[in-house]
Amino acid sequence: MANNSSSSSVASRPRHILQLSTEEKRRFVDSFDRVFTDIDGVIFTLQHNVPHAPDGFAALQKAGKPITYVTNNSARAVESTVRSFAQVGMEVQKEQIWHPAQSIVHYLRSINFDGLIYIIASPKFKQVLHDAGFQMIDGPNHLIEDTYSDLAKHIFDKSPVRAVVIDVDFNLTSTKLLRAHLYLRHPDCLLLTGATDRLLPVAKDINIIGPGPFASILVEASGKEPTMLGKPGRPLGDMLIEHHKVSDPKRVLMIGDMLAQDVKFGRMCGFQTLLVLTGGCTLEQLEAETSPDLVPDYYADSAADLAKLFETLVPKAHV
Amino acid sequence: MLRRLWQAAAWSLASTKPNPCQPKNIKQLSAAEREKFFDSFDVVCDCDGVVWYTLRDFIPGSAEAISELQRRGKQLTFVTNNSISSVKQHLQKFASQPGLSIDEEQIVHPAQTICDHLKSIGFEGLIYCLATPPFKQLLRDAGFNLAEEREGFVIESIADLRDAIYGRQEVQAVVIDVDFNLSATKLMRAHVQLQNPNCLFLAGAADAMIPFGTGDIIGPGAFIDVVAKASGRQPTVLGKPGEALRQLLRDRHIDCPNSRVLFIGDSLASDIAFARASGYQTLLVLTGGGSAEDVASLPPDHAHLPDYVCDCLGDLSDKWRK
Numbered sequence A: 001m002a003n004n005s006s007s008s009s010v011a012s013r014p015r016h017i018l019q020l021s022t023e024e025k026r027r028f029v030d031s032f033d034r035v036f037t038d039i040d041g042v043i044f045t046l047q048h049n050v051p052h053a054p055d056g057f058a059a060l061q062k063a064g065k066p067i068t069y070v071t072n073n074s075a076r077a078v079e080s081t082v083r084s085f086a087q088v089g090m091e092v093q094k095e096q097i098w099h100p101a102q103s104i105v106h107y108l109r110s111i112n113f114d115g116l117i118y119i120i121a122s123p124k125f126k127q128v129l130h131d132a133g134f135q136m137i138d139g140p141n142h143l144i145e146d147t148y149s150d151l152a153k154h155i156f157d158k159s160p161v162r163a164v165v166i167d168v169d170f171n172l173t174s175t176k177l178l179r180a181h182l183y184l185r186h187p188d189c190l191l192l193t194g195a196t197d198r199l200l201p202v203a204k205d206i207n208i209i210g211p212g213p214f215a216s217i218l219v220e221a222s223g224k225e226p227t228m229l230g231k232p233g234r235p236l237g238d239m240l241i242e243h244h245k246v247s248d249p250k251r252v253l254m255i256g257d258m259l260a261q262d263v264k265f266g267r268m269c270g271f272q273t274l275l276v277l278t279g280g281c282t283l284e285q286l287e288a289e290t291s292p293d294l295v296p297d298y299y300a301d302s303a304a305d306l307a308k309l310f311e312t313l314v315p316k317a318h319v
Numbered sequence B: 001m002l003r004r005l006w007q008a009a010a011w012s013l014a015s016t017k018p019n020p021c022q023p024k025n026i027k028q029l030s031a032a033e034r035e036k037f038f039d040s041f042d043v044v045c046d047c048d049g050v051v052w053y054t055l056r057d058f059i060p061g062s063a064e065a066i067s068e069l070q071r072r073g074k075q076l077t078f079v080t081n082n083s084i085s086s087v088k089q090h091l092q093k094f095a096s097q098p099g100l101s102i103d104e105e106q107i108v109h110p111a112q113t114i115c116d117h118l119k120s121i122g123f124e125g126l127i128y129c130l131a132t133p134p135f136k137q138l139l140r141d142a143g144f145n146l147a148e149e150r151e152g153f154v155i156e157s158i159a160d161l162r163d164a165i166y167g168r169q170e171v172q173a174v175v176i177d178v179d180f181n182l183s184a185t186k187l188m189r190a191h192v193q194l195q196n197p198n199c200l201f202l203a204g205a206a207d208a209m210i211p212f213g214t215g216d217i218i219g220p221g222a223f224i225d226v227v228a229k230a231s232g233r234q235p236t237v238l239g240k241p242g243e244a245l246r247q248l249l250r251d252r253h254i255d256c257p258n259s260r261v262l263f264i265g266d267s268l269a270s271d272i273a274f275a276r277a278s279g280y281q282t283l284l285v286l287t288g289g290g291s292a293e294d295v296a297s298l299p300p301d302h303a304h305l306p307d308y309v310c311d312c313l314g315d316l317s318d319k320w321r322k
Helices: A022-030 A053-062 A078-087 A100-110 A123-131 A148-155 A174-183 A212-222 A234-243 A259-269 A283-288 A304-313 B002-016 B031-039 B062-071 B087-095 B110-120 B133-141 B158-166 B184-193 B220-231 B243-252 B268-276 B292-296
Strands: A034-037 A067-070 A116-120 A135-137 A161-166 A190-193 A199-203 A206-209 A252-256 A272-276 A298-300 B043-046 B075-079 B126-130 B173-176 B200-203 B209-212 B215-218 B261-265 B281-285 B308-310
Touching (some): A053 A067, A100 A123, A116 A123, A116 A174, A123 A135, A148 A174, A161 A174, A190 A212, A206 B184, A206 B220, A212 B215, A259 A272, B075 B243, B126 B133, B158 B184, B200 B220, B261 B268
Parallel strands (some): A252 A272, B043 B075, B043 B261, B126 B173
8 A cells, every 4th residue: 555644754665666566566556546747757868768668658548547747847848748759659648748837827827817927937938928828028138237237227127027937947147036036026926936946967967956946046035935836836736636636636646756846746745656766866865865755655667667567467368 | 214214213212111132322322331332342344335335425424433433543344245346446435535544454355355265275276256357357366267158158958058067167166256147057067066076165245135225135145055055065155244254354353352343234134143153242334234123123132133223334423423
């Protein structure tokens, strides 16, 4: 049985799905109706595709488990993600993919937001909001003079901004953050965050600073509670639960490669969690992790292990 | 104006209920108390937001107050977090006031303290310096080599990003102060360089927030913190409110007991808390970041609570008061 007591102070150690007994495997497979899964580090990485990962998802699908792909990466348009899936033999519909830009659109519509947005994000992220009809301003997108007076010109702005949105922006500057903070002084100005990863894995054992620390600067300076619409945000979880009419969160399996995003998100929402070791977390890091919020129920070397697991359960003759 | 009146009202109200834990207002000291106050210190550390409005004009009465302190034989040191103006420009600003003369040695600012520090350890490598042009020039003039940066380069792809972060020279020191064009990629490059345990990590001005206009703006400390947290390393901070600067100031006034140093500042977090940690006496002036309401809201014995408070530095001057 999965251990879902995220309130317990001592985390029980995660089980490798291929080391479960046949009976435990069967119970595991029967314990969830639906899968939410990360994409990067699970199916694709920056360098290559994860070998046989699509087989794992094919097995889940065949077993009647609907799959929703929940990524923190808004830099890849949904259409191009669908194409990437097709290249590795996976047939995925646009509607099955959720990324922060789209979750933010979904959220803003749910609160009937029609104000001006100040946005710190990638061009593709902005395009999603633009296509949804939202009004946005950004910048400055050029160098400023090395004086406080020029800084003042670029950060004090009277535009009626009622939401600051921050996600990954490789051209983020301190000026943009200073300006965003000043808009947030307005009591009605919302703070919405997308991806908040503290570090982004770009290669094996190589991490760069992620968007999270920059979002944290705005949270700390403004004292505002952000509405987190990337993993591990509770508002994103609520939205997914509502959209998929999940009545019992325990019967959802969250798959991912990151402890701080995927596992934390899953545990926060009351889902079962499965960590795969093909992305941002090594076995050593998993074994060293003790926080109950970050220790998954299960782990696997790769999503490909799910295919192996189903194989051992189904008699060959029936395949 | 209204705000000023309100402040005055708040203070007179506070004065009707004597509270030993609340700071004393300089203007409300009796003549005898005032003399006792002046006799209680030999050294004064001072900074901007106090003498002049940040990067602007002298605050009325400041020049008179500085003259008075000099007349009383106090040793003055000006500790600023502003490296945008050179020491020379600081001196010119003082000299523009009739009767004021300040020496180069009396100015302590991050570019200089970092330069002195690097010299003191015989540093010879390449420096990745995130700071203003005058700051960088000071280091170059002292003979240090600074790594090049493609300012304003727009990142359009992962390849661009990789190049901006990894495609540059290896450095032996990372220095962060105020950089008006600070970017995520600069911080990422700093973070990558700091994975080398032999690479030094130095910081100048480290205020989390800076008083500016009608409120606070995000300060350089927030960005230094991003690199510190990502790399798991603590920088040697040679600007306010850094521990290394605190040590440096104590060394400067080694002959003077800490209790006989008066630190005057306008920020509760960067000045008062910083000075109290050294055991200095503290005086908050209300011409910058801190307000009377901020002070009144602090519980007794709070680490940000000053010993004294006054509306402006001019309150120290007998001439200005009349």
